[in-house]
Amino acid sequence: MRLALIVSAILALVFGVLFYLVPAQAVASFGVIADQSMQHMTRNYGSALIGLAALAWFARNAPDSVARRAIFLGLFVYFTLGSISIALFQLTGIPNVGGWFPFAFHVPLAIVFGYFLFANRGAPAG
Numbered sequence: 001m002r003l004a005l006i007v008s009a010i011l012a013l014v015f016g017v018l019f020y021l022v023p024a025q026a027v028a029s030f031g032v033i034a035d036q037s038m039q040h041m042t043r044n045y046g047s048a049l050i051g052l053a054a055l056a057w058f059a060r061n062a063p064d065s066v067a068r069r070a071i072f073l074g075l076f077v078y079f080t081l082g083s084i085s086i087a088l089f090q091l092t093g094i095p096n097v098g099g100w101f102p103f104a105f106h107v108p109l110a111i112v113f114g115y116f117l118f119a120n121r122g123a124p125a126g
Helices: 002-021 023-028 036-059 066-090 097-121
Strands: none
Touching: 002 023, 002 036, 002 066, 002 097, 023 036, 036 066, 066 097
């Protein structure tokens, strides 16, 4: 579980910083041209990723608890919905093949967090 949190934190931080600091260039790597509105939304997404990175990083050493399982649930939801969103966008043909790169790490992380939640430990208690 610790490794999944560390990998999530690093990937979210790298993409978050790129999307926040250089949004037009970051999305251009996927073959998409960003107008001002898209750059704003990309920066906003970058800030969310940086927050997700902080959450995952500081949860990496937390003992098993309802709070930690809630963090895992949030990450599971993020990586699952992100996988679906990326796949649907890629299937439009708008982005280039580089757009599959984020999909390649979203899916395994969704599976890992889902496993820790549902197969291994049970869903967070409310």
